[in-house]
Amino acid sequence: SLASLSYLDLNLHRLQALSLHADVLPQYKQEAPKTPPHIILHYSAFKTIWDWIILILTGYTAVMVPFNVAFKFKTMDDVSFIVTDSIVDVIFFIDIVLNFHTTFVGPNGEVISDPSIIRVNYLKGWFVIDLLSCLPYDVFNAFQPESTDGGISSLFSALKVVRLLRIGRVARKVDQYLEYGAALLILMIFGFVLLAHWMACVWYTIGLRDLDLEIWYGWIPRLANDSLEPKNWTKNTYQSLLPDKSMAYLTSLYFTLSLLTSVGFGNIAPYTEGEKAVVVVFMLL
Template identity: 20%
Template sequence: MKRKKHYTTLQLGSSSLKPEGSGLWSVLCKACLISERHPATYQNFRSYPTVIAERQRHLTEGGLYVVHPFSCFSLVWDSVMAVVNVAHMIVSSLRLCYVLHPKGRPRIHAIDHVLFSLHLLCLIDVAVRFNIGYLEGKANVILRRPLIACHYLQSWFVVDLISSLPISYGLILNESEDMRLIMICHIMANIKAVRICKEINNIVTFLKISRLPYIYYGIVRNVILFLMVAHWCSCFIYIAPVLYFYWTGTMVQNYNSFLNSTDLKSYTITERYRRGIYISLSAFMGTGYSLNRVFEPLEVLIHAMLILVATLFMIYTLVHLLTLYFTKYHSVIRYHELMNQLEEYMRHKQFPAQLKKRVCAFYYYNFQGNYFREDLALNTLSEQLRNEIILHTCHKLLDKVELFNGLPASVVGSVLGCLRAEVYLPNDLVLRAGDIGDCMYFIANGSVAVYSLKGVEVCHLEDGAYFGEVALLMKDSKRVATVVAVEITQVYRLDAEDFRQFIMSNPVLYERIEAFASQRMHETVLLDEAFRRKREQLQERTLDLDKMDLK
């Protein structure tokens, strides 16, 4: 059943508390307030009235010059700055480990211009951070500017400021010859690497707008982290000769034996980076040391640390991948565990082969290779959601059963809400003639054979048919037919109490089902009568043949 969106008709004015107007300033002010579009809003504020109350508190405590952490502005700004900071981490490490100046003649490189632009953006971010609130605990957002400033100063301010100052760019631009100071400034820019996890979380938060399954966020997080760690490892390979060059102005000898020459300046940045990333990926795959034999103690130490980092990261990745796998295929694994337990149980009880086959067929049809507890899942839902799920799962049955044609949705929903699913294997007895009837059945999938009291096969019933209603309409409540499953058949059972409450109390339904039951009874009686006459004729022929034999 399709749900309709609610549109209010009450003339109460705007309750969103957003600034009115369509100018740039008004749009910016609206973007700074808490928004329902932020993925974390309804994780901390469970209803729209609480969002409105938070918006009112924002205007009272912080005013329009403070940005709410769950606002559209904060979401976009954090996402953009996450990309900028990741780019800053990549470029700053490239600048430190791959760009080498001739001795005493430092000059501006193309990477310096890119890094300077990133420095400026990061400095702007430092200023903006003093105006963005933060979450303390659960659903407790701090919006007072003094508290925001104090919190930022105690957390990321020092790291952000030190790593964002373009001091090295100014020194090189002023033709400073102090290589050691330039090296220290380049190292300061790389301090931002400690923010990598926070920036990845900001990227994942932005991706949550698409409402993808959890597994995709984990994949994105690990892919970004893997690329960054591989890049840093490729830079770390050259860190010892680079630092030695900055400190002494000369290139260390007998280092980088994996290159044809130990003089790093004789290779382009692309050649060195390609070789460095190759060695890093080799370390991740467990072949690093065997492919690149090194002999210098410092170089051995660098490669050992590289292999250690790569091994730890691959262990972390493997654990995460296993977690994702078990999360995604948990129901399949539980199904196979259940089937293994069932096999052991049947082996212990010495089930015959035919019975084993029937039990396995029942479980496979019932679970389709995925084990789940339907009762536990449904019990956590509201009654409205449970009814919608029942209507959805029974919609094919609803289309097939002519009994429900033209009836109000409320009546049909009441009946469907009382149905209980059952599965019968081939040759299973569903009903026996002469038994007391306490329910009727609707066929969802499969087919059954109907036999009269005298054992005459009356008909086959298939998808959408129903049976067992005759006994519920008769005073003695006795079954007038035997029903046997022809193939694996899924039926929905309606108990006698629910039958009397929802079907017999509805005139249209009662009239339809009574007419159909009368027709079935008439056809069954005719078939039984024809079978009786045929049997009497056969008996008479047998007697005549016996008399002729006697004569």
């Protein structure tokens, strides 16, 4: 009937608006093509909801991976972070499996539902990046014995940054929303805050590096002097004298936001050569 056709049309438009795929349906064919039972249509309601879940988890990854690497959450005392990241890794692995069974739009605008073509297309495309981004680096790092070489531990911490490749998923799916002013504003705000967060993690990492080099006049010792009043800074005792991680992160974020929005207020400033070099890069950005 006419009413049922209008209802289906309305649902189709809603689905197209929510979908994270630029090419939702072929222009010349609105009815669903016949597909094998194990193949998922890329514009179906299930795939649309799943893509939004992946998008949210990608945002979580973009925030938490640099934070965990910079602040070195890698021991069993930080089990909540490890469990959460492991769950996220499992979901991203399931997404890889689903991508092997999801249709895509071909070069001529047709919906490709042949399983062999879908597999080849995904293997030639984003499969390697998606696989590298969901490996359980936290689990590898957490279960290392205490006698393990520190270089291996540092390697696993650095490899966790590979997870940021998941941001490529966002870049290839949200570009269709850039034509809407409100969506563009939200994306710009999120991008600005994310940049400040990444810079804060780098700022803290540089401060720790200077301490490892026994440079005791950087921004972290000065922060500790203001809050904890340590007496003897040495290579063996500075770990116990460091400000707690929440205080260090808030101070780092405060500094990078003040640097991005103005020229800084001077209460947190670069002192060592490494800190000044990083701030020069930040200011150029």
